[in-house]
Amino acid sequence: QSALTQPASVSGSPGQSITISCTGTSSDVADYNYVAWYQQHPGKAPKLMIYEVSNRPSGVSNRFSGSKSGNTASLTISGLQAEDEADYYCSSYTISSTLYVFGTGTKVTVL
Amino acid sequence: QVQLQQSGPGLVKPSQTLSLTCAIPGDSVSSAWNWIRQSPSRGLEWLGRTYYNSRWYSDYALSVKSRITINLDTSKNQFSLQLNSMTPEDTAVYYCARGFLRAGVDYWGQGTLVTVSS
Numbered sequence: 001q002s003a004l005t006q007p008a009s010v011s012g013s014p015g016q017s018i019t020i021s022c023t024g025t026s027s028d029v030a031d032y033n034y035v036a037w038y039q040q041h042p043g044k045a046p047k048l049m050i051y052e053v054s055n056r057p058s059g060v061s062n063r064f065s066g067s068k069s070g071n072t073a074s075l076t077i078s079g080l081q082a083e084d085e086a087d088y089y090c091s092s093y094t095i096s097s098t099l100y101v102f103g104t105g106t107k108v109t110v111l
Numbered sequence: 112q113v114q115l116q117q118s119g120p121g122l123v124k125p126s127q128t129l130s131l132t133c134a135i136p137g138d139s140v141s142s143a144w145n146w147i148r149q150s151p152s153r154g155l156e157w158l159g160r161t162y163y164n165s166r167w168y169s170d171y172a173l174s175v176k177s178r179i180t181i182n183l184d185t186s187k188n189q190f191s192l193q194l195n196s197m198t199p200e201d202t203a204v205y206y207c208a209r210g211f212l213r214a215g216v217d218y219w220g221q222g223t224l225v226t227v228s229s
Contacts (some may be wrong), residue, residue: 001172003154004225036215045206045219046155052214098172100215102155106130 001096004029004103006089011109017078020106022090023071028101030071034093037075041086049088050075073084077108085110115207115220123201123227129194133207133220139163140184143210146181146192149204149222161190162212196225 005023012018035053038046048057050066065077090103118130143162149155159171171179183190200216205223210216
């Protein structure tokens with residue numbers, strides 16, 4: 001099972017919006033609405049930001065939103081803030097016996 | 112806020128078995144309990160999980176299926192990872208995580224850096 005494809009890096013200025021893409025296949029992203037997004041600061045465990053494509057867990061800012069079209073999922077961060085600088089990973093449930101696949105990760109830099 | 116507390120060694124010799132445990136809150140039957148690892152070379156990699164649905168089930172990633180065991184001890188409120196025949200390629204940060212049946216994981220443990228070296 002191959003990793004989902006994400007851009008290596010995305011950057012933006014404070015207050016701007018950025019979008020991170022996550023491209024999979026018909027075996028994962030395209031076929032299931034079980035895409036999740038995680039934020040990871042250096043030396044810390046990942047934190048769930050979005051689940052089931054577009055749902056935010058309690059406590060996550062509404063500046064974070066998720067969507068999906070075909071085999072590509074997207075995470076949008078609006079009103080970019082310095083604290084949003086981190087690595088972001090997508091994941092998807094898959095048809096294979098390896099139930100979950102993660103993305104390659106995107107480093108978000110706030111300029 | 113769900114707290115997961117990991118414990119276990121940070122150094123394992125090649126060919127030996129890695130054993131990690133993760134202390135969980137009560138009500139273990141309502142969630143799936145996962146192990147995930149992260150390394151620079153392999154990124155984030157889901158290893159396996161255990162969950163309850165009338166009885167306990169386990170699912171494992173193909174890449175480690177022949178040498179992994181995940182168990183949950185309800186009396187101790189903890190679940191464990193055993194990974195046999197460790198090689199330097201298994202060097203990674205290992206995380207335990209609570210999750211859903213299909214929607215991924217929500218809460219993660221603090222992570223344990225495991226180095227495989229003689």
